[in-house]
Amino acid sequence: MRSDRTLTIVTRTLAVISAAIVVLVVGFLLRESTPALRQIGVSRFFTDASWHPRSGEFNLTPMIVATLVTSLGAIVVAAPMGIASAVFVNFYASRRLAAWHRTLIELLAGIPSVVFGLWGLVVLAPIVATFGGSGQNLFTATIVLGLMVLPTVALLSDAAIAALPREWIQGAAALGIGRSAIVGWIVLPGARRGIGSGIVLALTRALGETMAVLMLAGNIVEMPSSLLSPGRTLNANIALELGYASVGHRSVLFVSGLMLMLVVSAIIFLVSRQRGTRRDR
């Protein structure tokens, strides 16, 4: 009884703290960006001719597009590989090979983003440059970002598949259903929710990644015309310019942070709403 009360207090306090951190960060972003929003107005961040904060041009739209393109592109790269790797370790690999594969994927998750960025800059970008241009563009950034979030998809899908009731798979096998059909008709639909959370987590991680993207995306603020055009993400924008920004410039950079927060919240809101309706059925 007493330990129950203690646990209630502890969990409540910790839960409140973790929720409060989000509110505090958003509040901070709002406070820091208020001077710019008040002085410049919200609409100019979408309608100005370009992004030249020192010359009074503040268009953020190309950066919002670049952020979405690289993050969603990363998921397109990471999701098939991650799910395939999870299926492989659970159904196709020998026990020893599966253990090795899992360790390697976990190691991939531990590589720092600067190392990924450096590798992309020195190895991948010159290869992409053979298609024309500098090799530092949204495509290069997307590929590396995809590799970076791959472990998130792979490990969470792996856990979701491993958590499926044994009886489903054994029952299906007893009915004489082949391995590929079991994976396609029973395992993947059954583990749908777990794989889905893996993908959402990977997407938010991709949206938040700064360093590797900054080193690879070319950072030109222009509406991208193809995957091979350079682009700058909202986070790269902050990291590139904050170090030298004066007071007014700084406030504008916080607006780009606020914008990123809005993009992330919109995506999370959409995903959770869709999940909510699915649960109702």
Place this chain on the structure above:
Amino acid sequence: MRSYLLAFSLLLLCLMFAGCTSASSTKHIPDELSGQLTLTGSSTIAPLATEIAMRFEQQHPNVRIDVQTGGSGKGIADVRQRVTDIGMASRPLASDEADLTAHQIAADGVGLIVHASNPVKELTPDQIIAIYTDKINNWKDVGGEDKEITVVHKAEGRATLEVFLGHFVIDNPSVKGDVIVGENEHAVKTVAGIKGAIGYVSIGTAEADIESGVLIRLLPLDGVAANTANVASGTFPMSRPLNLVTADSGSKLAGKFIQFCQSADVHDLVKSQYFVPITSESEIAK
């Protein structure tokens, strides 16, 4: 990101000093320096000044030095109004600022770099402006191979960008870059990876990289070779002094600190920030 880290450590330092204003000076040892110094001004010099201040504080435990940024203009205005002990200005003093004294602690030179395989030996200022404003797009138009020019530019607000734009009198929105980078090292890696690239970086960084075998080459400017020796002597045109500015009646502590900043004891710190140390006392700008 180095600059990011520096900004953060600067912030931490400021917070730290905010908490310990009147803690020291109780144990006063004769002949030992004590007291508090405030530096404000150029954000280019601030990271270097912070590093030097830390070393100075280690040697003189009773001294507290507070470094704040706000631009060269603020540094000079603050010294005039006596709100700060030392101002930091990353430019020479103007003629109407003769009431103040500038003490140069280092020089910052910016050089143009190309890939090591690029046969072009030198570019005229007009050619450089044309390349950066997208009027020339191929190396063959400036005497090189038939290869597209990849223009590597810096993010808005960077110190090297300011020097570059100021020297060639280009308006930043008119620059059409192909790649925008942040750090000097990022620019060097980018140019080394693209055969047709041109960029500009701190000469100190470029020299260190060329020595370690990175495939880039520094282009001379107005016939002057881009190297740290020419920056230190002041003959290289695209450079600027990094000055500490005081009013004529500076305190004894301020004088000691400036001497320390100009001494060989801090050359490693100056170099680690990719600036060029001033080689001897005689070259101190007045």
